[in-house]
Amino acid sequence: MSEEEWDVIVVGGSAAGLSAALMLGRARRRVLVLDAGQPRNRFAAHMHGVLGNEGADPAEFLQRARAEVAGYGVQVRRAEAASVRNEGSGLSVTTDDGRTLRCRRLVAASGLRDELPQIAGLAERWGIDVLHCPYCHGWEVRGQRFGVIANNAMAAHQAQLVRQWSDDVVFFAAGAGDGAGVEVDEPLRDRLASRGVRVDDRAVREVVVAGGRLTGVRVDGGGVVALDAIFTAGTMRPNDEYLAGLELKRDETPVGSFLSVDGTGRTSNARVWAVGNLSVAGATVPLAIAAGAMAGGMVNMDLIEEEFDEAVAGR
Numbered sequence: 001m002s003e004e005e006w007d008v009i010v011v012g013g014s015a016a017g018l019s020a021a022l023m024l025g026r027a028r029r030r031v032l033v034l035d036a037g038q039p040r041n042r043f044a045a046h047m048h049g050v051l052g053n054e055g056a057d058p059a060e061f062l063q064r065a066r067a068e069v070a071g072y073g074v075q076v077r078r079a080e081a082a083s084v085r086n087e088g089s090g091l092s093v094t095t096d097d098g099r100t101l102r103c104r105r106l107v108a109a110s111g112l113r114d115e116l117p118q119i120a121g122l123a124e125r126w127g128i129d130v131l132h133c134p135y136c137h138g139w140e141v142r143g144q145r146f147g148v149i150a151n152n153a154m155a156a157h158q159a160q161l162v163r164q165w166s167d168d169v170v171f172f173a174a175g176a177g178d179g180a181g182v183e184v185d186e187p188l189r190d191r192l193a194s195r196g197v198r199v200d201d202r203a204v205r206e207v208v209v210a211g212g213r214l215t216g217v218r219v220d221g222g223g224v225v226a227l228d229a230i231f232t233a234g235t236m237r238p239n240d241e242y243l244a245g246l247e248l249k250r251d252e253t254p255v256g257s258f259l260s261v262d263g264t265g266r267t268s269n270a271r272v273w274a275v276g277n278l279s280v281a282g283a284t285v286p287l288a289i290a291a292g293a294m295a296g297g298m299v300n301m302d303l304i305e306e307e308f309d310e311a312v313a314g315r
Contacts, residue, residue, distance in 0.1 A: 006032045008299055009093055009103040011081045011242070014039040016276025016288035016295075017109030018065040023296025025072030029303070032103075033069070033076040034095065036239075040111045040277055041285070043127030048136050050285045061285075081110070081242040084272075091271055104306075105299045108243060108259070108267075108274040109292060112281065114234025117151050117176040119217075121207035122230070129214040130207065130230045136284060138165035144228035147217055149204050150175040150182045151233050153254045159197055162231050169197045170225060177203025177220065180235075200225065236281050246272065255281050265295040273299060 008024050010017045013035025024031045041047065041058045048054060053061055066076050080096040084106060093101045114132070116123050122130055131137045146169045148159040159171040171192060175181035184192075184199050192199060202219035207230070209215065216226040236256045249260040249268040258279050265273040273295040276288040283291065 004099070004101050006030050006101065006103040007303060008032075008105045008107060009034065009081075009091075009101060010107045010109060011093075012107075012109030012111055012239075012276065012278070013037070013066070013076055014041075014062065014109065014111060014276070014288070015065070015285045016111075016278075016283070016292040017107065018062070018069055019289045019292025020107045020109060020273075020275060020296035020299070021069045021074045021076075021292075022065075022072065023293050024300055025069050025074040027296075027300040029300060031069075031074045032101065033074060034079045034081055034093075035076055036080045036110070037078055038111075038113075040114070041127075044136070045127070047285055048139065053285075058285075083242050083245055085245050086269075086271075104271070104303060106272045107265075107292075107295055107299060108240065108272060108278055109276045109288075110239040110242075111277045112236050112238045115237055116234045117149060117180065117204075117232060118178065119149070119176050119204050119207060121209060122232075125207055125209070125214055125230070129228070130232065132231065132233055133284065134162050134165050134231065138162065141229040142166065144168070145226060146170070147172060147204075147225065147227040147230045149217075149230060149232040151180045151235065153182065154233065155182050156184070156188055156192070158231060158233060159192060160195075163195050163197055167196055170227070171197055171199050172202070172204050172217070172219070173199055174201055174203040175232075177205075236277075238278050240274070240278055243272070243274075248272070248274075253281070263294075264298040265291055266298065270302075 007029040008031050010021050010033045013033050021033050046055050082096045083094045090104045142165045146166045149172045173184045204217045206218040216224045246269050250257050251260045259274045261279045265275040275291040275295045
């Protein structure tokens with residue numbers, strides 16, 4: 001093989017991608033990881049719910065993971081995939097710096113980006129006291145005053161979910177007032193009220209901070225609702241534009257359009273797997289690690305089958 005031909009290229013150097021790379025490296029495959037350096041959880045100082053790494057710094061976790069895969073000959077390169085196309089018996093990957101790389105299989109693990117509600121001051125607190133996943137950060141703010149800002153059709157579910165971590169929850173159903181909120185009918189209003197979740201129908205205009213911490217939100221009319229933590233969901237945009245030329249099948253979900261995959265992460269293109277948040281919006285770090293490990297093992301097995309088929313045909 002030449003320097004720019006690989007058994008497998010992994011696009012994405014976070015938990016899912018490095019997990020797949022680890023399995024493939026241990027299987028003696030020639031693996032290149034393209035890492036854009038923008039992991040979804042880069043805004044958080046700590047990871048939670050990750051057995052054996054509880055409370056770990058995400059950046060330090062990835063640093064250890066890169067060292068582990070390097071021990072098996074996996075190369076990690078800071079670059080982004082710009083496009084992928086079928087080429088002969090494999091795939092051709094063009095990077096953002098104009099390089100052309102070839103591989104037999106590809107694992108897409110490039111994650112997603114969160115487009116946050118357009119509320120003054122909200123983005124600056126993302127990952128600190130403006131949060132998304134209560135399983136990741138709920139314990140750290142337990143028992144405090146929560147606000148849930150609607151931003152998609154699943155917002156009422158989020159309001160019910162976070163009630164487990166606090167009995168003081170306000171649901172801002174209108175969200176930022178940009179049409180992304182939800183309509184709360186009487187049955188839903190009664191359901192929320194049954195466990196003390198209050199509904200505020202005013203749009204949220206600003207996050208209020210004092211003394212370096214969130215203290216509330218300013219709503220339509222200028223009033224301030226006192227809070228200690230906010231939960232909201234960004235609009236989830238999978239980082240899969242580079243795969244557009246392959247015309248992969250997609251699933252339309254309540255939180256967006258995602259690549260359609262089977263139980264191993266294989267897409268509608270037999271040479272391409274998609275794992276982590278790229279295909280499952282709600283995948284936490286341990287779920288992404290598991291998906292990457294599954295895909296890595298299955299990609300190796302797929303290559304083994306191909307190699308035996310070729311060997312039999314060549315006899």
